[in-house]
Amino acid sequence: MQGMDSGDGAEMTRVEGDSARDAGTHPTVFAPGDDRVTAQELRSFSRPQALTRDRASEGLSDALIMMVDDEMLNIEMTQAFLVEAGYRRFVHTDQPQNAIGMMRKQQPAVLLLDLSMPGVSGLDILELMRSHPVLRHVPVIVLTGSTDPQVKLQALSLGAMDFLSKPVDPSELGLRIRNTLAASAYREYLSSHDPLTALPNKQRYRAAAAEVIAATVAAGATGALLHVGVDALGRINDALGRVVGDQLLQRVAKRLASCVQTESGGELSSAEHDPTLYRFDGDEFAIVVPFMEAGSAAAFISKLLEDAAVSFRRPSAPEVFVTCSIGVSVFPVDGTEPDLLIRNAGLALRHAKQGGTHRYEFFSPRFNEQAQSRLDFSAELRHAIGRDEIDLLYDPFVELEGDRVIGAQGVLRWRHASGRVVLGDALQELAARSEMDVALTEWAFEQMGRHVKNWRAAGLTPVPVSMTASLASMLPSEIATLVTSALGSGLEPRDITLVLDNVRGVESLPARELAAIAGLRTRGVRVAVAHLGSGTSLSHLRALACDEVRIDPSFLEGLDSDPALQAMLLGVGDLARRLRLKCVACGIDSAAQLAVLKAQGWDRGQGRLFGSPVSGLAFAGKWLTKGKPRQIPLEG
Template sequence: MATDSSSGPQSSRSSLDTEPLSFPTVFAPGEDKLSEQELRALSPQEMIWRHRSVAGLSEALIMMVDDEQLNIEMTQAFLMEAGYTHFVHTDEPEGAMAMLRKERPGVLLLDLSMPKVSGLDILAEMRDDPIARHIPVIVLTSSIDPQVKLKALALGAMDFLSKPVDPSELGLRIRNTLAASAYRDYLGYHDALTGLPNKQRYRKEAAALLGLARAEGSSGAFLHVGVDGLGRVNDALGRVVGDQLLQRVAKRLASCVQTEAGGELSSDIANPTLYRFDGDEFAVLIPYMDGIHSAAAFINRILEDATVSFQRPGAPEVFVTCSVGVSVFPTDGSDADVLMRNAGLALRHAKQAGPHRYEFFSPRFTEQAQARLDLGAELRHAVSRDQIELLFKPRVELSTGRLVAAQALVRWNHPSGRVIEGDELMDLAGTSEMDVALTEWVFEQVHKHSRNWKTASLQAVPVAVKASLGQIQLRDLAYLVNAALSGGMDPRLLVLELQQLPADANVAQRDTAAIVALRKKGMRIALDRFGATASVAQLRKLQVDEIKVDASFMRDLDKDPTVAAMVLGIGDLARRLKLNCVATGVDSAQQVAFLKKNGWDQAQGNFFGAPVTGINFAAKWLARVGKPTRVAGADGGPHSG
């Protein structure tokens, strides 16, 4: 790249500079001084358009690179009068890059025509520098060659001024360049939805705070605040309503945090600060904490103040709460990323325990998360290593004692000797991206066993397969079912038990259509865990054939008269809706007697037999399909199955 040559030993001006030598090369003749009114118009402190991002423009550092010292002195004097108080410069362009990296100015005023190292050389080097490439540059030059201007702009110059420069124009361009840069930085460090500092700002300020805390030996905390059930609101009312809800929560939290400024959770140099962390999460950085007890009142106030309600016309009022996870430094870590992770783990455990709770981090959370991660990785190899097996449990008709269906149960026999099955295995499959693969394997195994039973001239019964819509999309599930049916599986021998559907009646129309299509093929659809994660509202939207009552009702049947009344009510509801009603978790003769007495249809549980392999299930149950099997009744007698 060619550099502009010097015109003589006493001058550093290029032959491209056209103004007379007797005039300064920066400002036009007679315009080096501005009136007070003109200066006020240029001052960043007197701008009539304002924004939070440009509030500190007068504090911005301006750097100038020009080989003529007089130009530098005149520009500095003008900037000082205009209200810019920070200025650095060099008349040795060969040292400009080192100064740029050290000072990181808000804007660079760069002369193009300089000996040894030209402004174009500096622009080219800035473009390849990870720090300097983001510094806005205003080029000052006397060149009239349009190719020179284009090259400067191509190398990253933001603005261009020809010498001699009108000082009013220079002042306005500096102000506008700084404002644009400040707004860019504002967007980079603030959340667009709530206006709060964002995750990047959180990380940066958390790291700075931890450095000061280590030096002073003080303690503080990271609080992660999560909105409970925001996904359900988005599903039911749309993302726009969900965003409005987040904005309301943000305002509540901001008000709560602001009241702590200068209080017992503040340090000498910092107050508690609120951030929008991610998705449905906010974060509060507490710079000082004299023991966990000092933060407890503040956390409880967050839980109370962040509760918001909304109401649609003609609909009941809905309340939305928050949960909080807390990590304390230096006890729970001294690194910002570690403390954020630990606060996130604590928040997850708080939400698992129920909404509107808080939880302090415990090392066991990390151990559990690591163990779960390791299990998820091992699960990917478990199928190929024959560690997964499919077992069957009987479902009986209470009035006759006959077998009416089989419940498929997936069990993982871990090499450590641990047995993982049921909901735990389904959740693990979902978090390790194995949900689709494991469900596909279950259908293949059910089909294989059904063929084997048919080959052995046994009377096959429908097999119920659980599917969690919290882990697998209904459209993916429908695809797997249709693939199994295309492979020759009889749809009349399959019951699909749906768990973790969207809350209340928030089932998408395409999902209800998928269920209708499966039922038309002859398959039965069951709503699983009714009374726990499934509700009456879902029955209004879904066309199902049966409901399976959550096992918790049987566990508490003898302990709580309210539970007994609810069981009677569920049974009556099912009869009125002409739905098959199945009690699960039946473990005692007393429970069987209660169900028979009150006209329940079917039941399953350990009372009727433990889960067994397909061969043993066939030998014990299928050979006797259609024959009465005495089931314990009111007399508490033993069952014969």
Template sequence: MSAPQTSAPLAPSEPVHPSQPTLSDVTIMMVDDEPMMTDVAQAYLEDAGYTRFVAVHEPLQAMETARAQRPGLILLDLMMPELNGFDLLRLIRLDERLRYTPVIVLTAASDPASKLRALELGATEFLSKPVDASELKIRVRNSLAFKVYQDRLANDDPLTGLPNRRVFVEQLKAGLVRARYSHGTLALLHLNLDRFRQINDTLGHGTGDLLLVAVAERLRQTTRSTHSLLGQRLGDAPFLARLGGDEFALLMPDIPSPEAASRVARQVLDALSRSFHVDGQDVYLTPSIGISIFPDDGADDASLLRTAGVAMQHVKASGRNGVEFYSEKINTVSVERLLLETQLRGAIERGELVLHYQPKVDLRTGHIVGAEALLRWQHPTLGLVAPGRFIPIAEECGLIVEIGEWVIQRACAQLAQWRAEHRLAVRVAVNVARHSVVSGTLLDTTRDALQRHRVPARQLILELTESMLMDRVETTAAKLHALRALGVELSIDDFGTGYSSMSYLKQFPVQELKIDRSFVKGTPDDRTDTAIVRALVVLGHSLGMRVVAEGVETEEQRVAMQTLRCDCYQGFLCSPALPAADFIQKVREVNGQPARA
């Protein structure tokens, strides 16, 4: 039994992008029990520029050879002993790896029944022997052109043109085989674009797509330079892919050390820190990058993808825009975070979310005239969980809008209860998440809560940040005017820490401006902070806004705010945020009587 004859076979160590073959890349496999026929076909195709061939003269060896060589096209004779071409066609189409390989049938059996049967079994083309050289070249060219298109659909990300997740996993598996054989080290970088959902929501999905294309091109340029950076061989080129959404991955085979992966990751950070000019505007973004190393962080493709993803999520949880290697410590934190996310999903139904209320004090009278509702999670085993620990999780997993709706409903229910039971009519402010504004649900949620609990609209204040106001100014202004038409008040939280433009600020129907605690903290001793607070008070009053100082902790700060003509303050000097019942007690203690909004 003769072995298959090969001409310039594919080297298994060379990662080839499957969707961009050239004539020299394509392996053509010829299956015919007559060697003279394969020699003639090969001569014709060599004349057309093809260079890689595998000839199989024993039909029983055909499937094993095809699985090993993964040819780009098969030339198949129908009439062969032991195993005919019809049976081989059936086996090829049943094999997951060969199912879509073009098969051109070359046979002397030119009767219509044989031709129809071959086509029904999946033959791509049908040529009669003796084969015409020109026709063979044309049929091969057309079949390969269609395969290129088919491969691109199956292997390429249609937006960026990068290999997709399936192809990346194949390359990763192949890289692991080589790394095990050579006892080498392999690195996987998992990259996620920070706050990309916000960019999509703000600028639109069309602009988001253009940005992804620009990111992909910059990553291509960056990874090309890693050859000189690492001094790697050509066959060990980094392999870049888009895993989906705003996630990319970079495979670095045979790296000299983990530090080399870190250097490349830093190079990527630097490249993506530069602005992207997209759709007529400059857009800035940052990536979070997690790195896993073979063999330390995983022995197979699934493990390495998981550990790199865990490291990437840890970067996000730690402030974004950074690089992190996987470690067991990170894994423990990730498991805890995942558990927290799972438990958070049912927290509303289980009644675990609660609102605490921080008093807002009128600086002229000293009376409590309102409160800011602050969210807390009464966890059954962890106790009272601060929002800084679970709100970022809610934003990332898409729960923030639902939680925001609950907060507004609960605040209105509490206002109704205070009015009915204690004749207490204060204003309560709730913090609004960016996603609630962008999603368009805020207006309906607010209207429903006010009507359901029969609360006067003027008792509810919605707090927004400066950066939220600056997103899609005209659209945001229209939404805020609609909210204002309900009768609720609007407040700008942490004013002075964002990037408000005065020309934009006057477009918004805002009734309250809250000075960030970072400016209040230095008063009255810090002359700069005092000057800033004075300027912000003048600005707020000139625009017809009530001005509230946040974070007042000392009597000296309270006096300073009063002297600077702030209207109200909130902070630990009066009280931290309190449960609803304790807030009522605090109002009675400070006011001596029920408060009026």
């Protein structure tokens, strides 16, 4: 992994519970001075020409002040006060019926409004402003000689912000206007900036993207929208608390902002615009690139991936590495509509994350088809259990010495009404995306318990059943709760082998989560870790106590003809045995692969060579019937 700060762990302070609400006083997991970034620093990375158009960054004396009063003398006196106070822009009317039209043509920063006027009163103007989508946000200071509290309450209910009694004191008028403008500017700033990182927010991003896309397309050039997502931020939040997650986002924002700032006026800039950074949503940032060629695109994306990778260390805990992934949509190639391009960049980012971490993907039209298909299937998966479309099947689990069935691997299958079948890992991934993973895993344990009870009731001796649960979307404590519930419904610990998949990041989980799995082992439930050599590494085995490891099926592809692969597999098997772990070879498809594994002394195996997944009844009839040997005939 590239881009790690070697000094990040030099001076780390203890992370306390996330009950502390004030992130400014909460201890940080990052080195002092590198975990926070001030609003001023991050604003400096925003597009200057955009900020100068906001009242938040204008001088208050440049603000447009409008006055509506039927007495021209009041207007002239007020204007004299304002000019003396340094306000240079002033418009007025003594015809209240013209006020709304004037404001539509030129929106004021603040309106000074008399209430008691013939024909159209100040209350009438306030009511008309309130119904207008833009004018309703104009701050209004009421100038009135009325002392009736009901009139003031009515004006306040219609949106007035402040009151001044006539005759107006010039000093008080200047102070009220200055305070109103400052409050309005701050409110506008908050509405257009992310409070955590101080970066321009999603609304500013959409507006800027529309402007840059139009300019780039009109110039006949090519630009891009980049969505940068922090990998596994949810896991950081769950394990260490949202305070640490927020610190991480602030730090990533600072690094991305610095990277984008260095491109100002460079190869990625157009004549009118520079690359700009925004906080898009949740764990995502967005970058608008006005001009992009193939070479500059690759270099910039690589730099972003490298610079956005951070690490930190907690006392008495392994170092935690956090990376980002990037999705890219190119305009006009992938479209010219801002919303479409933003959606396409988001799809590309999702696709990049599905392929792993620390990756990038350019948008492809097939992503739309896949997303629509996933959306349709995700919606229907919620009803699949009730429609009896889900099955729990069993693969034979074989002791390689003697080819004897000693267990079963539970495999979930969804028979969709269209005829499409979603099986195993693909169904689990779909369930995770649909937030159905807990429900589906719970259902699988319930079905397994029913099958095992039926086997026992028929006088058969059940074999241990392996059930897979993914840590990608469930915490160990949640999985432990499901297993405990299954044990409470009549299953015995020796009936279950819990197979943990997607264990990336397990080393950063709090001790209480790891203790939940250890508690299951203490009760007699076997724990296995899937995909060793692919999604699972030695650091994961060090953090997570288990009884057996299952080798990723990719290690068996071409095994019979690849000496290097055979040597690697021999080393993995030897390591597992030295760790006193049972070692399972998954994906055995041929007799040649089986011969190599037997020669290397592998314990157990699973794969199509031993048969296809079958129902609980069929599995019992084939392998558990009394008096029938569990010797397995190999399929061709």
